[in-house]
Amino acid sequence: MANPGSGTANAGDDSTIAIKVSFELNTPDGTRRVQFGLQKDFTGTDIIWKIHFQLWERNDRSKPFVDPIVSLDVQVNPQLNGRAEKATQGLTPSQTAHATGPAADAALAAQQGQLPVEVAQDQIQGTLQQ
Numbered sequence: 001m002a003n004p005g006s007g008t009a010n011a012g013d014d015s016t017i018a019i020k021v022s023f024e025l026n027t028p029d030g031t032r033r034v035q036f037g038l039q040k041d042f043t044g045t046d047i048i049w050k051i052h053f054q055l056w057e058r059n060d061r062s063k064p065f066v067d068p069i070v071s072l073d074v075q076v077n078p079q080l081n082g083r084a085e086k087a088t089q090g091l092t093p094s095q096t097a098h099a100t101g102p103a104a105d106a107a108l109a110a111q112q113g114q115l116p117v118e119v120a121q122d123q124i125q126g127t128l129q130q
Contacts, residue, residue, distance in 0.1 A: 014043055014044070015041045015042060015043045015048070016041065016042045017039060017040070017041055018040045018041065018042055019038070019039065019040040019085075019088055020037070020038070020039045020040075021037065021038050021088045022035055022036065022037035022038075022052070023035070023036045023037075023090075023091055023096075025091070025096050025099055025100050026100075027100050029061075030061040031057060031058055031059065031061065032055070032056070032057050032100055032104060033055070033056040033057075033065050034053065034054065034055055034056075034099050034100050034103075034104055035052070035053070035054040035056075035068070036051065036052075036053060036091065036099050036127065037051065037052035037053070038050070038051060038052075038084055038087060038088055039051075039052065040084070040085070040088075047078075047081055048075065048076075049075070049076035049080070049081055049084040049085075050073060050074065050075055050076065051073070051074040051076060051084075051124055051125065051127075052071075052073055053070070053071070053072045053073070053074065053099075053103070053107060053124050054068040054070065054071045054072075055068055055069055055070040055071075055104050055107050055108060056068050056069065057069055057108075069108065069111065070104075070107040070108055070110075070111045072107055072110070072117070072120060072121060072124060074121040074124050074125050076125055076128065077125065080125065080128045080129065083128040083129065084128055087128055091127075092130065094130040095127050095128070095130045097130075098126065098127045098130045099124075099127045102123055102126070103120075103123045103124045103126065103127050105123075106119060106120040106123035106124070107120045107123070107124060
């Protein structure tokens with residue numbers, strides 16, 4: 001885990017966090033929220049991108065979101081590193097729609113045992129390809 005504000009890793013950890021951003025995405029109807037986080041790490045000279053994905057749902061818009069119903073971490077395919085880097089500047093409307101729609105649906109299905117976790121992770125990672 002990184003030391004706050006230092007950009008370096010703790011003693012004994014051989015990775016360095018270079019970039020860490022998170023986007024809070026809400027559906028237009030206000031019943032679903034996705035936290036889409038991107039993190040760029042260096043391990044030696046290797047660049048590793050990760051997506052931290054969390055999903056909240058509620059039936060009543062007048063009540064606050066409580067705890068996330070799904071939390072998944074996805075290591076990004078190195079072929080998508082450039083897209084991950086670009087996404088740190090902000091997600092496009094199609095990326096936002098994918099994250100709150102198909103990616104969130106897949107994450108929920110995996111949480112409920114209706115879909116393999118790897119398929120959900122691929123769908124979440126697919127957000128970068130939109």
